[in-house]
Amino acid sequence: MSKKKISVALTGLNNTDNPGPGVPVIRGIRESKEFDARIIGLAYENLEPGIYMHNVVDKTYQVPYPSEGTDVLINRILEIHEKDPIDVLIPNFDAELYAFMKAEETLKKANISTFLPTLEQFEERHKSELPKFGEKYDVKVPFSKPITRSDEIDNLKEDFDYPLMVKGKFYDAYLAYNADQVKMHYNKISAKWGLPVIIQEFIKGTEVNVVALGDGHGNTVGAVPMRKQYITEQGKAWAGITLDDKRLLDLTDKIISGMKWRGGMELEIVKSFENDLYVIEINPRIPAWVYLAVGAGQNLPEALIKLALGQEFDPYTKYEIGKMFIRYSYDIITDVREFEKLSTLGEL
Template identity: 65%
Template sequence: MKKPKYHIAVTGLNNTDNPGPGIPVIRGLRESKDFDVRVIGLAYENLEPGIYMPEMVDKTYQIPYPSSGIDTLLNRIEFIHSKERLDVIIPNFDAELFTFIQSKERLEKIGIKTFLPTIDQFEERQKANLNQYGEKYGVKVPFSKVITNRCDIEKLKDFFEFPLLVKGKFYDAYLAYSTEQVNSYFNRISAKWGMPVIIQEFIRGTEVNVIALGDGLGNTIGAVPMRKQYITDKGKAWGGITIQNDKMLALTRDLIRNTKWQGGMELELIKTVNNEYYLIEINPRIPAWVYLAVAAGQNLPEALVKLALGMSPPPFSSYEVGKMFIRYSYDLIGDISQFGSLSVKGEM
C-alpha cells in the first residue's frame, strides 16, 4: 500500500553552534514508516545551513520575522501555500510561536494545520511566571524576579546570593558573580531580546532534560529524559545520553496531565545532590536534540504531524536507555547562485 505524502513546512534551519530544531525534526520526519514528506524550509536568514542541505530540504522560502507583524508573515505563508499546498507547519523558535499560535484559525481556513500550545499554556510557563507556575502545579522551581530597569539591580542583594542567573525572556542565560556582571548581562540581553530580564536563583546540581509530546487532552504521547554530556559556552548540549529516570518521567506526565499540554515541549531540570528536581525552564516546542529521542525509539516529529492532522497515534511505551548523541561541525559546499536566488527571489 502506497504511503501518503505530506507537504510539511519547517522553521529553525540554523544548524550552527546554537542549533535550531529544524534539521533534527526533518530527520525524524524523513524516517517515518507511515508517510512520505516533501519538506519546505522556512528561513529568516539566507545563511541558515539547513537551506543548503538538499537531502533534508526540498525547497526553501525566506519569510519575514514575526516582529514585522502577523499580516506580513501570513501573507508570505499564504503565497508559499499557493505554490506548495502545505499540509502542516512546524515552527521551532520560541520567538515565533506566539504569532503562529495566534494565527491557528487563519491557517486552518486555508488548509494548513499546526499542533501548538494554546495561548494560556504558552503564557503561564514563561520564565517571568515560573514562580506562580511552580506553586500552581506543585513543582519545585528556583526563586526568580523580573526586572525592567537597571535601577532594580541594586535591590537584588536583598533577595539573592551570588552567583545568580540572568536570563532573557526568549533565549540566553548567564551566570553572574557580581553586580557589575549583572549590569553587563542585563544590557546585553535587553538590547537583544527586550524586556523583561529575569533574575533566577542558581541551583547547584546536574542539568537534565526531558523532551515530551502532549496530545492536548492530558495524555503523554512520548517522553525521553536525557543528561547533557557536553555543554557549549552558549549553554547548548553538544552531547547527551538517554537515561532511565522514573522521577523525571512522572514529573513530566503529571505536568502534561494537569496542564493538558498540546504539542512538543522540553523540561529543563536541575537534579541536586539530595535527589531533588528543580524546574528551571519549559521550552514550549521540540528541542534541538529531538533526534536523540527518534534514535532511542520515539519518533516525536512523526507523532506531532499525526496529531496535527487529527490522527490519534498510540503513546510510546519505551525508549532505549544509553543512546548517545554527539554534534559535530561539517563544511557544506554550495554555490553563490544559491545564495543569490534566495537573496533576490526569496526562494531556492
C-alpha cells in the same frame, strides 16, 4: 503499506553552533514509516545551513521575522501555500510561536494543520511566570524575579544569594557572581531579546532535560530524558545520553496532565545535590536534540504530524536507555548562485 504523501513546512533551519530544531525534526520526519514528506523550509536568514542541505530540505522560502508583524508573516506563509501547498506547519522557535498560535484559525481555514499550545499554556510557562507556575502545578522551581530597569540590579541582594542566573525572556542564560556581571548580562540580553530580563536563583546540581509531546488532553504522547555530556560555551548540548529515571518521567506527566499541554516541549530540570528536581525552564517546542529521541525509539516529530493531522496515535511507552548523540560540524560546499537565488527571489 505505501507511505502517505504530505508536505511539511518548518522553521529552525539554523543548524549552527546554537542550533534550531528544524534539521533534526526533518530527519525524524524523513525516517517516518508512514509519511513520505516533501519538506518546505522557512528561513529568516539567508545563511541558515538547512537551506543549502538539499537532501534535507526540498524547497526553501524566505519569511519575514515575526517582529515585522504577525500579519506580514502569516500572509507570506499563505502566499507560499498558494503555490506550494502546505499540509502541516511546524514552527520551531519560541519567538515566532505567538504569531502562529494567534493565526491558528486562519491557517486552519487555509487547510494548514498545526499542533501548538494554546496562548494560555504558552503564557503561563514563561520564565517570568515560573514561581506562579510552580505553585499552581505543585512543582519545585527556582525563585525568579523579572526586572525591567537596570537600577533594580543593586537591590537584588535582598532577594538572592550570588551567584544567580540572568536570563532572556526567550533565549540566553548567564551565571553572574556580582551586580557588575548582572548589569553586563542585563544590557546584552535586553538589547537582544527585550524586557523583562529574568533573575533566577541558581540551583546547584546536574542539569537534565526531557523532550516530550502532549496531546492537549492531558496525556503524554512520548517523553525521553537526557543528560548533557558535553556543553558548548553557549550552554548547548554537543553530546548527550538518554536516562532511566522514572522521577523525571513522572514529573513530565504531572506537568503535561496538569497543563493539558498541546504540542512539543522541552523541560529543563536541575537535579539538586539533595536529589530534588527543580524545573528551571519549559520551552514550548521540540528541542534541537530531538533526534536523540528518534534514535532511542520515539519518533516525536512523526507523532507531532499525526496529532496535527488528527490521526489516532498510541503513546510511546518506552525508549532505549544509554543511547547517545554526538553533534558534529560539517562544511557544505555551495555556489554563490544558490545564495543569490535565495537573496533575490526569496526562494531556493
